[in-house]
Amino acid sequence: MNLHDMLRRPEGKTLEFKRDLSSPQGFLRAVVAFANTAGGTVLIGVEDRTGHVGGVDQPLDLEGRAANLISDAIQPPLLPDLEILPFRNKHVLAVRVHPGSVRPHFIAKAGLEAGTYVRVGSTNRRADPQLITELRRFATGESYDEHALPAVDSEALDFRAASESFAAVRELRRRDLENLRLLAPYQGRLVPTIGGMLLFGRDRLDHFPDAWIQAGRFGGTSKAVILDQTRLEMPPLQAVEEAVSFVKKHLLHGATIGPVRRTDHWNLPPEAVREAVINAVVHADYSQRGAPIRIAIFDDRVEVENPGLLPFGLTLEALPLGVSKVRNRVLGRVFHELGLVEQWGSGVPRMIRACRDAGLPAPVWEEIGFFVRVTLRTEKVGPALVDGRDSSILRVLERGDGHRTREIAQEVGLSTRSTRTRLARLVERGLVREVGTSPNDPKRTYVRSLEDFRGFTKKR
Template sequence: MQPFELEDLAFQINQSKTETQTIEVKGAQCGCPKRLYDTLSSFSNQDDGGIVVFGISEESGFAIEGVYDAHDLQKCIVDQCKQMTPLVRPVLTTCTIEDRQIVSAEIPGIDIAERPCFYAGTGRSKGSFVRMGDSDERMTEYEIYSYEAYRKKYEDELRSVERATFGDLDETELEIYLLKSKSSKPNLAKLPNNKIFELMCITKNGSPTLASIMLFSPYPQAYFPQLSIIATSIPGTEMGEVDEEGARFIDNKRIEGPLPAMLEEALRFARSNMKLKTTIDQDTGIRSDSPDYPIEAVREAILNALIHRDYSIHTQGMPIQIRFFQDRLEIRNPGGLYGRLSVDQLGKVQPDTRNPVIAVTMETLGLTENRYSGIPTIQRVLHEAGLPEAEFKEQHGNFEVVFRKKIPTVIAETSITLRAAHGAPTQADRENAIIQFCSIPRTRKEIAEFLGLSSVSYATKRYVEPLVENGALLLSIPNAPQSPRQTYRASNGE
């Protein structure tokens, strides 16, 4: 970073009066902050790294105060960076603003194979942090394990199931699998069946693997009770909302069985909990029915959850969740993205595969193509149905896919009118439009996009927070205003 870039950044922080996912401010008028370790860890553990700006204090309203001694401060920063494992190598920059020196430390993200970066003084379990919005949060035991699992290439799907024997697998389903495997792999077909089972990881030293139990046992939940799906249909837009009779769920089902059976049962649940929209072609008079969400997209999302969830001991007590709300569908599975893949790369690059045996076996059984086409397929069919793109979220060791219903025409028209208005729309124009837009819960990003603003933090500070303060908008998570999962809903005088 050049000094003039640091100066521009300082003014931006002063104007926005907020920290971000990649920006942290530290007051340093009286000396170097004693504990930079949490931020050094969290910035190092994200791909984009981050920048710590010294000489701007959040307590003073993000005023540019300057630092006590730029030269000594840089030495102290480097000393703390040396106490991290692996070492953090900051890029330091100084500049002067109205006779006040400020210092920045650019913290690069480290390679995923070296994560987590942690403070050696407290150790990996207590010294590893992750950035959540503008705060540093201690990593969970599972988040730390997930890095180790990738680095050491753990194969959780291949661990032996001690209580199970080969006789506990469905003989008919195994025979179908063998026939399909041999027909597509002639060299494999020359081998005896028991050798094929070992090579294809159906067994390990003669005992069934977790993968084979989940694929071929008539009832895998006898060994892993929570490796199932919990499917619910909620009468409102948030968990806890009830219908007129006080019921929390319209429908509620635990889905069990082997993976192919769970897939089919989950799709039956989805079909029964989606409304059908009937349209009549004015030219032909032909009637067509379309569900809330294309079943092809729903199938791909559920299939991905079953194949790519984490099957380690850390998550075997966590089921997949399918939740139908009035305005959206959420499909959440334990286990964040595996390996080097990031959310913005989904569907664009070939990912690392957490469970290759399950993926290949499902391909052999004809249940998936295993060609990394699932995400593009989801987005394509949603687009063809006139629905918003699917949203993908990763947080605290969970991965979530969200489908949203089509924005009502009146809301879309309001957005177009707002953007195309002659002259600049007033503050009141924007506030009224936001209130109408938030007739269903909206995220900060959605509101910023609706307003045509690239800065989510600016849109939040300038427009959203004043509406929350005067009661026009309600928080979905009132006790955690800064939560990344926060949404905003019009109060309508509540």
């Protein structure tokens, strides 16, 4: 462990400071929370408010005491790594906790319901019964939306609505409902799954009354003045489109009149808004009650918020790297088949690139309470790096493993010569890479470069 690197960081989802072990309960709560969430390190001998290193007395004795506390007080058992780290003429005890494989872990004396904690930001929060159930599901590899609804008949799914949604992709047959896990076998009959009911249930809101999107436009930068609002209670596939349309309606925009067509410009890239809404719908925790997905539009930003912590094992710092864990496999599978989700983990990097290319700050993700919020800022921090045509080329290159010039030209509606000129400029700026045996290789292809993305791989 590199103590100097850890001391440069503030307390957060995977790091906590403790001055000493005079309050063992606080230490145990942190260990349990790290084990249940994404792992983490407790540094004993560091002031939690200032980060100043006071060190510990008799570090070997303290190491033994910490190990015994964890062994005696936490169930199921944990095996953290303990290491004494020197700092100038002092010592710090580092307790590194790995994500548990048999969640939920809890403080045995308090019991499962009162002693289970999760990490939210830099705090340890007691898990409610729904969260404890989710910890159990995660430990067994289950997905909430794959669970069967035994009290509901298979006809509760609207097969016609499902078929219409898939019409542009393929013909949907009734047996496909089971392959997609929209239906599941239960005691010799097929019944809807939670995911199937959420997506295509005839009476979906009767079963999941909070599975809708609340969207609002506020005056200024707070929620004091409501200018417009809407409730989007239609199924998720349609709700995504309506939500994006609502946001675009309220975003400031202008237009460039070209020789052939008019091009509209919004102060947020529509693709970034779309990805934010899709991520919220696919990753929401639908087991929570009283918590719809919320979209708030302000003068300087758009916030998209969904119920549920990040999936266990995932951190905010990992999101920009394309690391992804799917909370709802049924929703994710259907959205993927319909082309709304392209490649797992690619949505967040695409959002960051879209904002960067428009001269905007990178999106910011936060865990607030038991919600995840992404904030898209509309105030520019620099000039736009690409125009509308270049942006279209870059979107084409997001798909697949490489495209030739002629293919790109056909998709974006430009001549091959004009496309080649733009590609050369994008290559020069490091936004696109050529793949071939030489610059003159007639079979060379183009791919989106990851070099321009490095600056956003760490939380700022």
